Amino acid sequence: MMPLTELTVSRHNPLVDPSLHIWGWQIAVYLFLGGLVAGLMIIAGVRLIAIRPSQREALVCCTIGPIVGLTGLSLGMFTLFLDLSHKLHVWRLYTTFQITSPMSWGSWILLLVYPALVANGLAHLPEAIPALARRFPVIVTWSDFILAREWLVVAIGLSNMLVGIALGIYTGILLGTFGARPLWNSAILGPLFLLSGLSIAAATLHGILIIHTPDDERPTFADFLLSSLTKLIEAHPLDPKVGPVLAGADNSFLTIEAALLILFLIGNTTSTSVHQQAASLLLGGPYTAIFWVFVIGMGIVIPLILQSLELANRIRHTLAPSIFVILGGLALRFVLVYAGQQSHWLEALNR
C-alpha cells in the first residue's frame, strides 16, 4: 500500500482537538496527593503496629503523617472536584458503585481513607502533640481506648496499610486502564505510582522530622509553624537514631521506583509502534527534557545520592532530598498526565 501522507480531521471540539487536553494540573496534583496519602497511610500503618512510643520517628509517622494525609486527601478531593465539569452532580459518585470503573473504586476508597487515617492518628496523638491533648482532653480518652485493645491497634494498622496500597495502586491504575492512551496503558503504572507515593511520603516524613527536632519538646502550634519556617532555611543536625530509618526507606522506594520506570519505558519501546510513538514523547519528544531533568534527575538520582551520603554520615541530613523527591513525584504525574493525553492510536500527521 502507498504510504500515508496526509490525515486531515475536520473535528475541532474544545479540549479534544488537535490533541486531548481534558486533564490539567488538577488531576496531576490529585494523583500526587493521592500517592502521598497512600504512602503516608502505609507507613503509618506499619509504624502503628511496630511502634515504640519513645521513638520520635515512629510518632511522626503515626500522627503527623495522618494529619498531613488528611489535609492532603481533602486538598486532593478538592482539586478533583475542581476538575469536574458538571460539579453540582458530584454526589452521583456515591449513589452507585461501578465495578469496572477505577474511578468508582477510587471514590469509595477515598471515603475509607478518612476513618482509617483518623484512627491511626488518634492512637498516639497525646504523645506526639501534647499541647493539643491538653487543649482537648477527649483525645486522650480516645487514644486510651485504642491503645487498650491490641486487636484494634493491629486492625487500624492493617487497614491503613491495605487502604494505602489500594489507594496508591488506584492512582496508577486510573491511568493504566485507559487502553485508548498508549502511554498510560501499562500495568506497571499501578506499582509505579504506589512506590512513588511511598517515596514521596517517606521524604515528606523525613522532612517533617528534620523540621520537628527534639528541642521543640512541647511547642504550641504557632511555635511549631514558626520553627518549621526557620528550619526550612537552616539545615539541622538530625537525631542520628531516627533520621536514617526514613532516609533509608526512601532510598529503597526510589530504587524500586527507578526500576519500575525503566520497566515501563522498556515495555512501551518494545511494544507496538503506537506504544513506541507514545514512549518517544518521553524519550525524544516534547516531554523529554522535563522527564529526564525533573523526574529522573531531580526526583530520583540526586536524592538517592544525597540520602546515601546522609546515611553514610558523609553529609548532614537536610531538607533538600525531601524537597527534590516531592517535586520529582509531582513532575512525574504532570509529565504522565500531559504526555499520556497526547499519545494516541492515530498519529495525526497533518495537523
Added chain:
Amino acid sequence: MNQLSRRRFLKIGAGSIVASAGLRQAARLAEPARAAAQSVVRRVPTFCNICFWECGAIASVRDGKLWKIEGNPLDPLSHGRLCPRGTGGIGAQFDPDRLRSPLIRVSHRGEDKWKAVTWEEALNVVAEKMQKIKSDYGPESFALFTHSLGGRFIQHTMRAYGTENITEPSFAQCRGPRDVGFTLTYGDDPRSPERTDIENAQCIVLIGSHLGENMHNTQVQEFAHAVGRGASIIVVDPRFSVAASKAKYYLPIKPGTDIALLLAWMNVIVSEKLYDKEYIDKYGFGFDQFAQIVQPYTPEWAYPETGIEPETIRATAREMARYRPATLIHPGRHTNWYGDDAQRSRAIALLNALMGSWGRKGGLWMPASLDIPAYPYPPYPKPARPAADNPGNKYPFADQSISTGIRDATISGQPYPIKGWMVYSTNLIYSLPSPPETIRAIQNLDFLVVIDTVPSEIAGWADVVLPESIYLERYDDLHTNPFKQPYIALRQPVVDAPADQKPNWWIAKTLAEKLGLGAYYPWKDIEEYLAWRVKAAGCSFEQLKRDGVILGAKQPIYFDEGAAATFDTPSKKIEFYSVQLQRAGFDPVPKYTRPDPGPPGSYRLLYGRAPMHTFSRTQTNPLLMDLESENSVWLNATEAVRLGFKNGDYVRLRNQDGVLSNRIAVKATERIRPDCVYMVHGFGHTAKGLRGAVGKGASDTQLMTRYKTDPLMGGTGLHVNFVTIEPEV
C-alpha cells in the same frame, strides 16, 4: 473554547448555569431533541436559496422556533436530501450579522457610516434619485445588477422604469462561455439545472467541474450513484479533487491546456473511427472539414502541452467511446478560465457530439417544462437606447448582458453614461474580477442602492442599503425551471423576519408605486399573484402550499423516446464546423493557444468551491462557518518543503501586480500540481459589519487584478493571475 471556560467559570462562581449574554448567543441552536416529546413541530415546504439550484425543502419549526430544514421527498432536484449548505441554511435566519433596517449613508461613499431609517424614508430617497437620473440622463442610465430568482420583481420594476441594462454575474463570470460554446454547436445550451444525465451515464468525463465540492445537489447525488454502480469516471484537473478520488482515470493536466487535450481526444476518436457515425450522419454538419482540422492534433502533439501521456490520452478516448452514447463529457458550469473559454466549451460540445450523447440517455437530455403563463402586465416602455454592455456588438456571440460590460460603460461613460446602479443579491466586489475597476465605476455613479441581507462589501459602497428578509421568511416567484420531469415549486414563509426586513416583491412593488408605476403591480400582494399563476397553469395553489412541489406529466427527454431532435443553429444541425464563427473571424473549429506561463517562480492562482459554502454569501452563517471558518491555500507538498512552509503556516499571497492578500493558512498537500495554488472563493471578507467573517481567510477576487476577456462573448477568464507566497510575520 473561550466560551466553555467562561461558562465554567461562571458556573463555579455562581453555582448555577449562567448563560453569557453575548453576540453569539443569538446564534444558539434550538434546544436538544430530548425536549421534543412535549413540543409542537410545524413543517413548511419551501425551496432553498443558499445557491441557485433551488432544491425543494421542508423546514421544521419547533415551539415557534426554526429548528431544521430537510429535503422535500417530492422534489425532483433534492429527492428529499439537501446539500450541507441547504441543511445549514437555517443559520442564515439567526445570523447575528444580518441587516435589520434600511440604512442611509451619512458620510462619503465607501466608508461604512450609516443612519437607520424607515422604509418610507429609504424608498423615497431611492425613488427620488431614480427620477432624477431618469430626467437628467434617461432611464437606461440606471442599471440593475441582480442574481437569483429573488430578483424577478426588481427586474420587473426596472423594466417598467425603462431600462434594459439588467445584468447578472452568471453570464460573463460563470456559465456564459459554456452556454455560448454549446449554443454555437447545438443551438441550445446546457441550462441550469444542467441537462446532464449523470444518473444514466456509464462514462463521465469531468474537466474541472469538481462535483462533490461543487455541491449542486442533484448532480452530486447522481454522481455518487454513478460511482456506486461503477461507472467509468475520468477527471481532468490540475488538482486531485474529490471527484478525482472517485475516478478510474485521473489526468493531472497542466492548467490552461484543456483545448489541447480535447483536440487530441477528438483526433484519436476521429482517426480510430470511434465516433457515432449514424448519429453524426443524421444530425451533424461539417464533420469532414472538422475531421480534417483535428488531424494534426495527435496525443504526441498534446503531450508536451498538457503533460498527459499519449497512452493515457488514447486509453481515455477509447474508454469514452466504449460507453457511447452513455458517455457524458460534462459541460462544466463556471467556465470563465483563460479567455478562450467559449471555444473550449465548444470543443467539449463537439466531443459530446462525437459520442452522440446530446439528446441520448446517459448524455444530455432535452428539458421538459410545464406551461405556466406569465402574469399579464402592461407592456414595458421601449428604451430609447440599446443596452450599454456590448456596444457595437463587440462580442458578437454574447446572448446575455455582460456584467463587466456595464461596469466598463459606467467607467468610460460610453456608449452613454450609467449614473445609477441598483444591486440585488450579488456581492459585486467579490463576483466581478478586478475590484479596483468595480470601485472606480461606483465612484462614477450618482446613486447606488443595494438590496442585501447582510452588510456585504458591495453594501458598504451603497448610498442606500435595503435589508431583505431571507428566503425562509418570504414568498418568491414560482420555481419553474425545466427539468427531467416538469414541475413547479413554491417558496413560502416559514418564520417571520426578526426585524424590519422586507421581501423583494414588497420592495419592488412599493418602489414601483413611488415611481408612479403602480399599474405594473395590479395584484394586492404576492399570494394573489402566485395563486393566479398557479391556477393559470391548471394547478391548485392550496396543494402547492401543502406539498411545496407539483409534478407535471413525464415527457420524452431523449431522442429515442421521441423528444424533438431540433437544433437551433444556422444549419439546423449540430455544427462540427461553424460557418457563423468563421464569418465573424473566429476559428470554425476550436484551436489551441498555449497559456501564458506567468512570471518565473510564481504559481498560477486557481480557485473553486467548498461544499459547505456558497461564494461570499455564507461566511456569516454561524452553522456553516462552524464547518469551515476560513479557506486555505493549497500548495504542492514538495513546493512547500522547498519554500520552507509547513502545513497550517500562515502566509500572504502577492500577485503579479503587487497586491497582497489577507493572511491564509497553507495546506501543504500531495493533491495539487507544483505549478499552481488553489483556494476556495468567497473568504477574506473586509466589510466590518460581517463580524463573523471579516479577516478570515483570503479573497481570490482581490488577487484578480487581471482577467482575459473572451472575444466571442465577453466572459472574463479568471485563471490568469499568478502569485508568490510570503511568510506571515
Added chain:
Amino acid sequence: MSRFAMVIDTRRCVGCNDCVVACKTEHGVPLGYSRDWITEELHGVFPDVRLEIRSERCNHCENPPCVSCCPTGASHIHDRGGVVLVDHEKCIGCKACLAACPYNARFVHPDGYVDKCTFCIHRVENGLDPACVSVCPTHCMHFGDLDDENSEVSRLLASRPYHSLIPEAGTKPCIFYLT
C-alpha cells in the same frame, strides 16, 4: 436482540459535511462542537494518490471502554441495539470517558455534562434513520441491525470489503467503512 450499526460507503462519500451540519441542527449541538466529523486519509505522492473520505462519530462499540470506566453509570449501553448513551443527569464531568475513547468521539458540553453521538436513538425508535444518514446526499450511509441478516447493513457487509477504525484498540466498533 438487535445490534445497531452503520455501514458507510467511502467510495461514495464526498466529505461534504452534510452529516455534520444535520447532526448539529437535529440535536442543537452548540456551535464549536460536533458529534460527527470528516476524516480524509491520503496515501501516496502526487499524482499517484489515493484518498479515503470518512464520516466519523462514536462507534457505539460492543466493548465500550467509555462505559466501563464511568464512575457514575452515566455512560451506559442502551437496552436496544447496543447503543452507547450518556445520561446527562448522572454525569459529573470527570472526563474519564473522554480519556477512554480511542476515537475522541466525546466532548464536554458547555453545560458541563459529556455529550456525543446517540445514534439518533430518538429517531430510530420512531422508525427513522439517524439524522446524518437521512440527509446524506450521496446515500453513502446505511443504518440498521446487524443481528438481522437480511438488513441492508448485514447484506452490505456480506457482499463488500470493509474495515473499521482502530480495531487494535479492542473496542469492537460498530461502524464499518466499505472500501
